[in-house]
Amino acid sequence: MPLRAEFKMSADSKSNVLCYEGCNFFRQRLILATLSGKSVKIKKIRQKDDDPGLRDFEASFIRLLDRITNGSRIEVNETGTGVFYQPGLLAGGNIEHDCNIQRSLGYYLEALVCLAPFCKKPIKAILRGITNDKIDPSVDVIRTVTLPLLRRFGISDEGLELKVLKRGAPPNGGGEVLFRCPIVRKLRPLNFSQPGKVKRIRGVAYGMRVSPATANRIVDAAKGVLLQFLPDIYIYTDHMKGQQAGKSPGFGLSLVAETTEGAFLSAEMSSNQQGEDPTVPEDLGRDTAKLMLEEIYRGGCVDSRHQSLAVLMMALGEKDVSKLLTGPLSPYTVQFLRHLRDFFQVMFKIETKSAEEDNDQKMGGDKVMLTCLGVGFSNLSKTIL
Known part of the structure; x- marks a missing residue:
């Protein structure tokens, strides 16, 4: 399948449904659809493959989304090459999920980290499967890097943790983790332009x-x-x-x-x-x-694996300017910025900064300064105390 088909997008003006083709960035689209409340239709998923349609780990991800939301409508056609997703409300609460062992727990935890702060109830999730593999971020990186990044956006330390109860390697897994995350009403703007030494x-x-x-x-x-x-x-x-x-x-x-x-x-x-x-x-x-x-x-203030999480939280922050200095943008982040424009109409100002221009930067490659105005996303489900 040609690469351009994977990025094809259109919008149905009558029903406000975003339409995409291809299997690439499947998780991005469902996460942003859940947060924005917009329905999404994805067609031609591996249509020309010998084994067309959704993979087992993608179906497992859809089931996880269904568990943490209330009122979602999910339709998959007979061949699995087409998915319609109408998001419900983020409910949260206590959940247990046996993740498919084609991908590690990091694949599912990355999505939970994006959605958990905006649930109605704090999430307490027990996930089982592979804890460390060669594709997705391990539970160790999520515990030591992802969670501290969330704290920069005003998510409380209290109730934010990831415990590794059992480790599991591919191909059979057997690992188990406990993930807890509190809820917030609004995110704090970010100004992080000095990475330090x-x-x-x-x-x-x-x-x-x-x-x-x-x-x-x-x-x-x-x-x-x-x-x-x-x-x-x-x-x-x-x-x-x-x-x-x-x-x-x-x-x-x-x-x-x-x-x-x-x-x-x-x-x-x-x-x-x-x-x-x-x-x-x-x-x-x-x-x-x-x-x-x-x-x-x-270089940069976040590594290449956490660029997309940072830009998502910046876009969802209060209606104030957020700034972040990163290294060269990864292809995953570039597509994430395109999807943010589709779902939230947020566009980032991107300035490249060469190492020669930065007097404080004695070594390292070119940097990118990302600037945006947050949409003022508010968690309306959060109980007012």
């Missing part, structure tokens, strides 16, 4: 159903690279065993760099699945450390 790097080397020495080998290899850049390095080891280790063997490393201004940048890698080429722990440690240094070089 990196002052320390922390990390977690984890292992599931492997030798306890594996995590230590990862730590030694990663520190061998990072200590050439910074002296303040500490990487914890988290060796799971028994019931807490899930159903498949695996290991990996998650790193977080913290700056003097409170910005967090992340990088992570995990081992290959059974049946693929075996992963050497030392290679994984060194490669993850190099990814961390690359993310630091890209």
Whole structure:
């Protein structure tokens, strides 16, 4: 299928339904439809594939949306190549969900993080599945980077947490996490244009159903690279065993760099699945450390993985100007900005800033300054105390 078909969008003037084609950015469209209250119709989902229609993990995501909303109308055609979604009210509350093991829990948690602050009741969600894989952000990155970013928008520390109860590696999973998030009436505007200098790097080397020495080998290899850049390095080891280790063997490393201004940048890698080429722990440690240094070089106040969350919260903030300095925009963020224009009529002013122009920036690549005026999104479901 040609790439341009994946981005095709039109609007039905009679019914105020946004129409898209293709499977790309499926999650973005449903999240923004839920927040904006606009219905969305997605057609031609993998129409020309040998196995057309929705994948199991996408169907699982739709079921999760149905659980945290009240009154949603979801229609899927017989072949699964067409979806109509009319969002209901965000209810929240206590939910349990067995996530499909084609994708990790990060795929579902990223959506919950966007929606949870605007629910009627605080969310307490227990999700089961794969906690760490090579595609989606791990539960460690969401706990150490995503949640601190939410606090910058006025979401209270009290009741905001992510606990890893069990770890699960692909392909069989077996992990379990507890996610809690309070609700807010309005989001605070953001002015975050000074990333600061990196002052320390922390990390977690984890292992599931492997030798306890594996995590230590990862730590030694990663520190061998990072200590050439910074002296303040500490990487914890988290060796799971028994019931807490899930159903498949695996290991990996998650790193977080913290700056003097409170910005967090992340990088992570995990081992290959059974049946693929075996992963050497030392290679994984060194490669993850190099990814961390690359993310630091890209710079900005948020890393490339959290750009879309930051711009969403900026757009939904009070009717005031928000500013954010980032590294080069990822393709995912570029499309997210297009979708924000479709659903909320919000457009960002984008200014590129080269490293030569910035006297304070002694190293690193070009930066992007994002500026927008918030729409004043208000959580009308929040009970007035």
